[in-house]
Amino acid sequence: MPAQLISFLVGLLSLSAETLWVRTYAFANQSTPIAIAVVLSVYLLGIARGASVGGGFCRTSANLREIVAKCVLAASAVIALTPAFIIALPRIPLLLLPLIFAPAFLLSICFPICHHLGTKLGTGHVGKSLSRVYAANILGSVIGPLVTNFVVLERVTTQMAFIILGALGMCIAVAIALADRLNSSIKQMVLAGTAFAFGLTFVFGAGQASTGAQNQLIAKLSTRDGEIRHVVETRQGIVVTYKDDVAGDAVFGGNVYDGRTNIDPRINSNGLNRVIMLQAITPTPRRVLMIGLSVGSWQYIIGGFPDVERMDVVEINPGYIDLARNYGAQNKAIHDPRVNLIIGDGRKFLRQNPDAKYDLVIMNTTWHWRMYVSLLMSREFLSLIKSHMTPEAVLAFNTTESIDALKTAAAVFPHVYRYDNFAVAAETDWRVRLADKAASEKLRLIAPAGKPLFGPRDGDVVADFLDSSHVQTLDEAEIKIGRPGEIITDRNLITEYRYGRR
Known part of the structure; x- marks a missing residue:
């Protein structure tokens, strides 16, 4: 097999495995920014050490193609068995690091060997032959993650993706063994390993039909x-x-x-009061923008606001929509004819619709310490939202107790106060409407799917939702947390790093 092709396949396997590990390790560590850095660091260490060992083989061994076949086979076995290893290990993220290191190390042994085999000395074309091996590796490293993300993970679970990639790697090892006429013992070892890979793929693949098997990896990392x-x-x-x-x-x-999934304000286990009270402080919310659907409970409630004529809902992960279809009320809400459901990025949607104006904007923001969340909480993004709001519009988003998120909103809007852990922003002081005598009646008009949200005996619940004890000024919030807030920008990432979760 040509050295350039081996280099291409090694790059494809290596970066595909890294892609799966970024996904897996980030999930295990709750999507904190440090997770990607850890995977990348361990992978680079594996590459560096593997390249060093591979260079040593080039100087001392005459059976370089056998070494490549063995390394690809061993790396593929580790990749294929990764879900089984994770399920068997204690739930300690650091124990995953050797599993990240191993395939990077083994596959990187092959890289200098490919250069050694593919470089034509004494022909006057050393640079050209060397660059072709390198370019092939880069091409494989680019194609691997693209195929893994846009093809494999669109069709199978993470657990199954590891098995498929491992099986593919073992097939590559067989191809190297057969194409290069290696000795019979090497061929037998590689063929036996490949038979094992396909058997493992069949067992795990059949298991995907049952919910328990499908959830083993996720349940262990949860x-x-x-x-x-x-x-x-x-x-x-x-x-x-x-x-x-x-x-x-x-x-x-x-x-x-x-x-x-709760939609009962009397239970209020998911803080529905934060969404419900928006009906009292938004004068006439005819057009609503929601960024972040989650399972759709908030959307169900807002759909019951009597003045709503249109609701644009932007969700970047279509998995939430698939999830909402499993719950009756939420499923009805996403199929409401007034709802325009967009799968994509909120910032991109707003830029592509510069003339869109909204009376109410609500963001189902995730935790402030997760990766990429600054893109939803930054001054730049809040300013973009403001340009799409009508003069009496209200913006509400979950700060997840971040004083910096509240401070940033106050840098963009003249009136920003915290309702529980929501930042509620407007051009006018919305607290006046919360205390208005008509506020209670406005809440009683909420009727999702035509069913009144509150009954005659829910006066205490309504009164509590409108109580000023839920409201806090920025100064009060800063005193409570013990430091002044700072402004989040697209570049400083302070909620993810400086004040993020360690």
């Missing part, structure tokens, strides 16, 4: 204990719901709490 109701995996991420027949199923996106 930070929450309990019975899993649903798992939805897309290339954008992993969403899980945990069974809770009292408070509503708990929704976890990227292994962190993301809401509940």
Whole structure:
């Protein structure tokens, strides 16, 4: 087999495995920014050490193609067995690091060998032959993640993706052994390993039909204990719901709490009061923008606001939409004829629709310490939202107790106050409307799917939702947390790093 082709396939396998590990390790560590850095660091260490060992083989061994076949076979076996290893190991993220290191190390042994085999000395074309081996590796390194993300992870679970990639690697090892006429013992070893890979793929593949088998890897890496109701995996991420027949199923996106399926304000296990009270402070919310659907509980409630004529809902992960279809009320809400459901990025949507104006904007923002969340909380993005708001419009988003998110909103809007952990921003002081005598009646007009949200005996619940004890000024919030807030920008990433979760 040509050295350039081997170099291409090694790059494809290596970077595909890294892609799966970024997804897996980030999930295990609740999508904190440090997770990607850890995977990249361990992978680079593996590459450096493997290249050093491979260079040594080039100087001392005459059976370089056998070494390549063995290394590809061993790396592929580790990749294929990764889900089984994770399921068997204690739930300690650091124990995953050797599994990340091993395939990077083994496959990188092949890289200098490919250069050694593919470089034509004494022909006057050393540079050309060397560059072709290198270019082939880069091409494989680019194609691998693209295929893994946009093809494999669109069709199978993360667990199955490891098995498929490992099986592919073992097939490559067989091809190297057969194409290069290696001795019979090497061929037998590689063929036996490949038979094992296909057997493993069949066993795990058949197991995907049962929910228990499908959830083994995710259940092991999950930070929450309990019975899993649903798992939805897309290339954008992993969403899980945990069974809770009292408070509503708990929704976890990227292994962190993301809401509940509860739609009963009397239970209020998911802070529905923060959304419900927006009906009282928004004069006439005819056109609504929601960024972040989650399972759709908030959308169900807002759909019951009597003045709503149109609702644009932007969700970047289609897995949430698939999840919402499993719950009756939420499924009805996403099929409401007034709803325009957009799969994509909120910032991109707003830039592509510069003339769109909204009376109410609500963002279902994830935890402030997760990767990329600054793109939703930054001064630049809040300013973009403001340019799409009508003069009396209201913006509400979850700060997840971040004083910096509240401070940033106050740098963009003249009137910003915190309602529980929501930042609620407007051009006018919305607290006046919260205290208005008509506020209680406005809440009683909410009727999702035509069903009144509150009954005659819910006066105390309504009064509590409108109580000023929920409201806090920026100064009060800064005193409570013990430091002044800082302004989040697209570049400083302070919520993810400086004040992020360690």
